[in-house]
Amino acid sequence: MSFQKILLLITGIGLALCPTIPDEEPYFSGQIFLKSQLLEQPIYLAQGIANRDHSVSVDSNTVFDIASVNKSFIANLVLQAVAEGRWDLNTELNSLLALYGFDARFKPGITLHLMLCHRSGLGDYDDLPEDYHQDEFRPFKRLHFNNDEYLSFLAQVKQAEAGQDFHYSNFAYHILPILLEAEYGLSFQEILHQKIAKPLGMKVAYAPSSHREIIPHLAVGYRMENGQFRANDYIDLSLGRRIFCRAQELMLWLESGGGRSLLPDSLAALVMQNHLQDITSDKSYGYGWVYYPKGAHYEMGDLDLDPSYFIHGGSTEGFQSLAISVNDGESNLVLLANNGDGKALFERAKSILKNLYEKD
Known part of the structure; x- marks a missing residue:
């Protein structure tokens, strides 16, 4: 040049x-x-x-x-689990939830593949009840959940049929780290460190699991x-999805x-x-x-x-x-x-x- x-x-x-x-x-x-x-x-x-x-x-x-941009990291960790034979891209979300002992259930037919490419039908912030929309969804982002509670909450958010259309879903990519933690028995921070950062x-x-970190x-x-x-001085970080x-x-x-x-x-x-x-x-x-x-x-x-x-x-x-x-x-x-x-x-x-x- x-x-x-x-x-x-x-x-x-x-x-x-x-x-x-x-x-x-x-x-x-x-x-x-x-x-x-x-x-x-x-x-x-x-x-x-x-x-x-x-x-x-x-x-x-x-x-x-x-x-x-964290979605590219999360997707990579899911694919590493597939490469290790832990999961298959056609594995259904509800099957994994049952395997790991979570009570929440979503619409049938949602697979890891569909979650990764935003065709799962799972909701996003705009699909939350109106009470959570104020001030760029800050009432929602300041809530504190454990993994079980968050999955149960998301299962109640409006969902479309799986596989039909493209619907960008942050929530799909919030669920995936929970599944990764359940599979590996490690925090998302540790999984990220071992499999990508190192x-x-x-x-x-x-990838902190608490805003106190x-x-x-x-x-x-x-x-x-x-x-x-x-x-913007506070968002709950308890689920380690940032x-x-x-x-x-x-x-x-x-x-x-x-x-x-x-x-x-x-x-x-x-x-x-x-x-x-x-x-x-x-x-x-x-x-x-x-x-x-x-x-x-x-x-x-x-x-x-x-x-x-x-x-x-x-x-x-x-x-x-x-x-x-x-x-x-x-x-x-x-x-x-x-x-x-x-x-x-x-x-x-x-x-x-x-x-x-x-x-x-």
Whole structure:
């Protein structure tokens, strides 16, 4: 890549991350990490404020909630259990619940495969009773459940028929860690450490089972409300379904092919397969990732790039995340933020990659 192109790219990143007024919501606060074979060296930036009450700046040690990017980790752990012969992708949810002694039962026909690709019919936040919708579902997110109680609660949430349609379900991916803990007899934190963090050399990866657990260097998530940043200081963590790390760890995750290096080839191939192609041409979803073949365009995560890529992002309680790998790992991009919104973060990532892949 020419010097002029590199300078343009770096300038473009700087403009995307640094608007004129730092107290406005578009101000980027977080980490960005770009590694590409088209660049002579990686680009890493950390800027913004991790904790406004104590004036703590974001740096390379700051830890973020990775929001829905955690689905790619959860899916990988399920597939590792399949590879070990513990489960089958066609194993039914109700069979596993009965096996592990849980009382809750869901609609018949829900399998691990359908849960992983959001065709289970299980509900999501919008399907909760109206009493839980206030203030971005904070009444729900501040509830405390044990595993049995949470499964019983989710079994009462509105469900569609399994296998029929795509319905993005956070709750499906909340149930899977409970099943993993029951199968392995370990906390989700320990499973994550043994099967992903340690093999890939991740130094920082947390999945706390209680909000009382202290995560070193954890950023506070903020959202803009009436012109002021509001700290989101409490969500119940008792079910261990959230993952916290840094951009460095997510870069290792992308460099592992989104976790495929930890799986046998037969299962790794399923991760980036479009499991929705028989029901819609508008969306794509594999197992924890959205995969775009060369030249493809879908409704979710379209970067308007010609090369193939896979992507996932998320937003929760002031935290935003994006992880993208282009052209079989030729370029990997991670963005983690603790303010703003997911749309702004996506547009920043899109701008960076469009600049990178524009012809000289």
